[in-house]
Amino acid sequence: MADLTTLRRSPLAHLTDRMAQASHGAVGLSETACTGMVSVRVSAESSAAERIATVLGAPLPAACGEVTSGEVTSAGDHHALWLGPDEWLVVTGTDPVALADQLEAAVGDDPGLVLDVSANRTVLELTGPKARNVLEKGCPVDLHPRAFGPGRAVSTTLARVPVLLWQTGEPTYRLLPRSSFADYVSRWVLDAMVEHTG
Amino acid sequence: MLLLTCPWCGPRDETEYHYGGQAHVPYPEDPDALSDEEWAENLFFRDNPAGPFAERWSHTAGCRRWFNVVRDTATYDVLEVYTGAAPAATQPGVAR
Incomplete structure (x- = not known):
């Protein structure tokens, strides 16, 4: 059978460059496509x-x-x-x-x-010392270290749309929005990052 | 903003939940025997107390499970959160 994986296209392929440009300093955003x-x-x-x-x-x-x-x-x-x-x-x-x-x-x-369900969600990785500040602009879950930390994941909302939020490291969060919400979520996060990346 | 404690996920903001109306509304035992008026009462008529009220909530942005909350409609105090069909019989205005 033909290798169908060559046909896969990330829902955020069109934003890869923008995410790379916006990622410097205190916070960065990237996509781990086709997880x-x-x-x-x-x-x-x-x-x-x-x-x-x-x-x-x-x-x-x-x-x-x-x-x-x-x-x-x-x-x-x-x-x-x-x-x-x-x-x-x-x-x-x-x-x-x-x-x-x-x-x-x-x-x-x-x-x-x-x-x-690999195509259901895509994986965004938000990392850097200001990552928590960025998420706290639009996430109702308490992300303070007393309540949340590395190795924890919850289903919640970010900027009013459902996401899976998974903290993988001290300054690193993975966001798993549905593919159809991925464009909106990543643009929202890019906007929220501006004050920290200038 | 209400802070509701999901029985599975713990305290979360009201925006993560979906409201499901009055809890413990029984389905008619013999639906064929009901008149149109009785059907309308069963479907559309709900209690509206100023005080403790048992209502259904779904944690749509979390575990997607339904559960029941006894909430004081006058003060917005959440008095009790419980699952299943067992109403909190000790709360006034809850048992039907």
């Missing part, structure tokens, strides 16, 4: 959840805000983000189609759903 993502829905107490944990190399997170990471192969690692009591998003550095097949086999005959 693999797999949606998992299964009962947290089921044996299917345990088999999924084996595939991922880490248990599914149990509570809001938690992220679990498992390094399985040298090809990349998996991060499971909590979306709901029976819903998770696995962000993977490996081939999402192969991972979805593996996870589907892990669910087996138990009730559950595994779906490759």
Whole structure:
């Protein structure tokens, strides 16, 4: 079969240059295009959840805000983000189609759903000492270190549209908006960055 | 702005939620037996107390789960947050 990945186009391809130009000094924005993502829905107490944990190399997170990471192969690692009591998003550095097949086999005959949703969201990375100031202009979640920190991810809104907000490092946040919102979110963030990048 | 505590996600701003109207409105046991007027009452007529009121909320921007809140409509105090079909029987004006 033809390699369909050559047909993939990032929803923010037209803004790559603008993001690069606007990124200097205290804050920077970039897109990690075409990141693999797999949606998992299964009962947290089921044996299917345990088999999924084996595939991922880490248990599914149990509570809001938690992220679990498992390094399985040298090809990349998996991060499971909590979306709901029976819903998770696995962000993977490996081939999402192969991972979805593996996870589907892990669910087996138990009730559950595994779906490759890589095109559903894109990944924006906001980094720099002023990254939190930029997000606080339009995010209702308390991002102060006393309430939020590296290794935490929540589903919330940014500039009134839904995003997944994931802090990966001390000054680094990943924003996962839906592809259809990606243009709006990145333009909003670029505007919010202006005061820090001049 | 209300600060509602989602049973799964913790305290979040009202803007993350969607309002679902009065809680614990039962579906008619025998829908065929209802007259048009009774149907209209069941569908469109809701309590409007000045005081504690049990209402449904959905955390649309978060975990997307429905839950119930007892809110004082006069003071906007959130008195109780709970899930499932069990109404907070201790709250006046809630049990139907």
